[in-house]
Amino acid sequence: MPIASAHPSQKPAASLEPSGSACGIPLQLQQVTKSYRSGRFCLDNVNFQLQAGAFALLTGPSGAGKSTLLKLFYGAEHPDRGQVLVQGQYINRLRGRALAYLRRQVGVIFQDYKLLERRTVAENVGFVLAARGLAWSEIQRRVPAALSLVGLADRGNCFPDALSGGEQQRVSIARAIVGQPRILLADEPTGNLDRQNALQVLKILQQLNKKGLTVLMTTHDPHLVEIAQAPVWQIQAGRLDPVTPAQPEAAQ
Numbered sequence: 001m002p003i004a005s006a007h008p009s010q011k012p013a014a015s016l017e018p019s020g021s022a023c024g025i026p027l028q029l030q031q032v033t034k035s036y037r038s039g040r041f042c043l044d045n046v047n048f049q050l051q052a053g054a055f056a057l058l059t060g061p062s063g064a065g066k067s068t069l070l071k072l073f074y075g076a077e078h079p080d081r082g083q084v085l086v087q088g089q090y091i092n093r094l095r096g097r098a099l100a101y102l103r104r105q106v107g108v109i110f111q112d113y114k115l116l117e118r119r120t121v122a123e124n125v126g127f128v129l130a131a132r133g134l135a136w137s138e139i140q141r142r143v144p145a146a147l148s149l150v151g152l153a154d155r156g157n158c159f160p161d162a163l164s165g166g167e168q169q170r171v172s173i174a175r176a177i178v179g180q181p182r183i184l185l186a187d188e189p190t191g192n193l194d195r196q197n198a199l200q201v202l203k204i205l206q207q208l209n210k211k212g213l214t215v216l217m218t219t220h221d222p223h224l225v226e227i228a229q230a231p232v233w234q235i236q237a238g239r240l241d242p243v244t245p246a247q248p249e250a251a252q
């Protein structure tokens with residue numbers, strides 16, 4: 001079975017019941033159309049699915065709808081038509097606690113980090129756990145572990161403005177994973193970083209993927225696409241299509 005598949009002309013799943021088991025197909029779009037009031041069409045009758053444990057990249061021109069697609073998966077936007085499934089559940093049908101519970105399974109990383117400037121690194125990472133009501137002792141256990149995973153074990157007491165851009169982005173990765181999600185959505189996580197830091201962030205995301213997280217990452221960077229060696233999907237003019245890797249030239 002392919003790691004991911006998408007084609008607007010594909011037949012949708014026959015029934016309206018979830019076609020992916022909770023762990024089999026963590027991210028799925030069924031005939032999704034999404035536009036904005038501005039008249040901008042982002043997705044036009046798109047089908048897509050990503051298998052558990054996949055690492056996939058999403059590219060496309062600026063304004064094509066990459067961030068919008070991720071927003072559909074973390075519930076910040078709703079489709080005009082069609083269904084968005086996360087962990088096999090129709091996210092737009094969930095409310096209250098059920099929605100909150102599903103969202104916990106999705107970690108999100110943003111290009112601009114979105115760190116709280118007046119909180120330390122450890123507080124930024126632990127904030128979400130405190131908001132969920134986890135015991136202080138559990139927060140004290142999880143935060144250093146998450147910071148260690150991104151190579152920032154010794155920076156917990158710093159404030160964000162004392163960190164480089166690459167370090168701030170790694171804090172935001174720690175924040176995204178500290179809640180132990182199954183899915184990681186990364187929206188241009190390397191967009192503000194130099195090459196070296198971008199590679200480091202890619203490596204961390206790949207390591208997290210090896211630990212079992214399903215990762216969907218948007219990027220503009222062709223170099224990153226090349227070295228990531230991951231399936232690539234392109235959004236353009238409302239379509240979402242797999243990008244066929246270039247065939248290696250025949251040996252001379």
Ligand SMILES: Nc1ncnc2c1ncn2[C@@H]1O[C@H](COP(=O)(O)OP(=O)(O)OP(=O)(O)O)[C@@H](O)[C@H]1O
Nearest residue numbers: 036037038040042061062063064065066067068069
């Ligand atoms: N809340 C909104 N209201 C109206 N239009 C929006 C909204 N959010 C996005 N758009 C429009 O939808 C289109 C897709 O936006 P989106 O941010 O998803 O693109 P993108 O592919 O992520 O672009 P970029 O590479 O620049 O980040 C753009 O034309 C944008 O202006």
Ligand SMILES: [Mg+2]
Nearest residue numbers: 066067068187
């Ligand atoms: Mg974007």
